[in-house]
Amino acid sequence: MQFQFLLPTRIVMEPGLRARTGEHLAELGLRHVLLITDPGVKRAGLLENIYQSLDAAGIRYAEVADVKPNPRAEDVNRVAEQFRGQGIDGLLAVGGGSAMDAAKAIAVLLTHPGKVEDYEGAFQLQGPALPVVAIPTTAGTGSEVTFFSVITDTKRQFKMSLLDYRIGPVLALLDSDITTTLPPAIAAATGMDALTHAIEAYTGKPANPISDGLALHAIRLIARYLKPAVQEPDNLEAREQMLIASLIAGMAFGNADIASVHCISEAIGGMYDTPHGVGNAIFLPFVFAHNRDADLRRHADVAYALGIDPTLAPAAAAEAAVEHLFAMSRELKIPRFKEVAGVREEDFLAIAEKSKSNISDSSNAKPMNVDSYLAIIRQAYQY
Numbered sequence: 001m002q003f004q005f006l007l008p009t010r011i012v013m014e015p016g017l018r019a020r021t022g023e024h025l026a027e028l029g030l031r032h033v034l035l036i037t038d039p040g041v042k043r044a045g046l047l048e049n050i051y052q053s054l055d056a057a058g059i060r061y062a063e064v065a066d067v068k069p070n071p072r073a074e075d076v077n078r079v080a081e082q083f084r085g086q087g088i089d090g091l092l093a094v095g096g097g098s099a100m101d102a103a104k105a106i107a108v109l110l111t112h113p114g115k116v117e118d119y120e121g122a123f124q125l126q127g128p129a130l131p132v133v134a135i136p137t138t139a140g141t142g143s144e145v146t147f148f149s150v151i152t153d154t155k156r157q158f159k160m161s162l163l164d165y166r167i168g169p170v171l172a173l174l175d176s177d178i179t180t181t182l183p184p185a186i187a188a189a190t191g192m193d194a195l196t197h198a199i200e201a202y203t204g205k206p207a208n209p210i211s212d213g214l215a216l217h218a219i220r221l222i223a224r225y226l227k228p229a230v231q232e233p234d235n236l237e238a239r240e241q242m243l244i245a246s247l248i249a250g251m252a253f254g255n256a257d258i259a260s261v262h263c264i265s266e267a268i269g270g271m272y273d274t275p276h277g278v279g280n281a282i283f284l285p286f287v288f289a290h291n292r293d294a295d296l297r298r299h300a301d302v303a304y305a306l307g308i309d310p311t312l313a314p315a316a317a318a319e320a321a322v323e324h325l326f327a328m329s330r331e332l333k334i335p336r337f338k339e340v341a342g343v344r345e346e347d348f349l350a351i352a353e354k355s356k357s358n359i360s361d362s363s364n365a366k367p368m369n370v371d372s373y374l375a376i377i378r379q380a381y382q383y
Contacts, residue, residue, distance in 0.1 A: 001209075012172070013176065018053070018173065021050045024173060033089070033090045034083055034103075036095070036106065037067065038065065042065045046094065050135075061092070071098050071151055071152065073116050073117055091130055095135075096190065101151060104132055108164075108167060112129075120153075124164070129167050132167070133170065136246070139245065142249050142250015147163060148167075159269050174243055180236065187242070188230045189334065192329065197246075197250060197258065198248075201214070202215035216302075225242050259363045260291070260376075265282075266355075271354075292321075296315055298365070337381050348381070353370055355373040
């Protein structure tokens with residue numbers, strides 16, 4: 001056996017922690033940060049305590065508050081060009097995966113020349129990026145502890161990935177109070193995103209003993225707490241445990257990989273701007289069903305972690321898990337693929353080809369080709 005596991009991110013969790021953001025940044029020696037967030041976070045008033053703490057700590061800051069879902073390359077490039085040479089010494093990302101991914105990409109461009117497209121792929125950096133501090137406002141992406149940044153190249157209608165250990169956040173501040181404002185629909189989609197991370201980390205080819213333990217624990221937490229977190233917004237325990245589950249799932253897939261669910265989800269996200277968590281939730285049951293005979297034992301382990309009867313034989317448990325995943329999406333009111341805005345049958349081949357070209361395609365439990373992706377896409381559309 002051969003594997004490596006890296007987690008350079010310091011993790012601090014505490015209710016109301018964002019009110020001490022300035023203290024934590026000062027401990028890192030940061031004096032002038034670029035705050036990256038999105039309009040929803042700003043409108044919700046989640047930044048007020050952060051502003052006050054930065055002022056109290058004497059930390060200067062500039063702000064970019066217009067990050068779009070599925071952040072665009074042209075926006076990342078524009079922000080980097082605006083702030084090059086302005087003395088920025090760190091990035092503070094407050095938001096979901098879009099804000100954190102945008103911050104990671106901008107952190108690269110503030111120490112490297114060119115555009116974000118120049119650094120697509122694995123380990124393309126020539127040196128360090130600026131340090132990133134992440135405050136997640138959703139319980140789903142796990143981007144606060146991963147080395148990935150996913151950015152949409154609108155010219156190609158393709159979600160490209162940057163992978164490098166040097167873009168992982170140096171500090172993740174988890175404020176469990178912050179998710180209390182999360183709308184149920186977003187809580188559902190991001191929670192299913194976290195579940196997909198954990199399942200693909202465990203069933204994918206790069207899995208290792210450490211990621212296995214993290215992934216299975218994340219699945220157990222999500223199975224227990226996702227539904228109440230969505231259906232009972234005032235259930236603080238459920239919201240807090242989902243934030244932990246998302247973090248743990250991020251640690252797992254960050255040191256293993258994602259796989260074909262994400263390949264398809266990122267393809268439709270690049271073409272239709274579909275919310276990432278929604279895309280993952282739609283395709284997770286179909287890909288799980290397709291993959292299960294590649295490793296029945298691991299797919300059965302997922303089933304047992306989801307709460308499927310542990311006395312069932314592996315094949316029966318894995319089959320039961322498929323229906324369980326469909327049921328979760330129905331209960332959480334995840335739309336079906338045919339209900340996604342903009343979807344056209346004539347695009348299915350292009351979606352399949354983009355899925356196959358994804359950097360994580362080779363990590364899937366079962367080898368995939370364009371035809372197998374196409375079959376899953378059609379199956380999901382007809383469901």
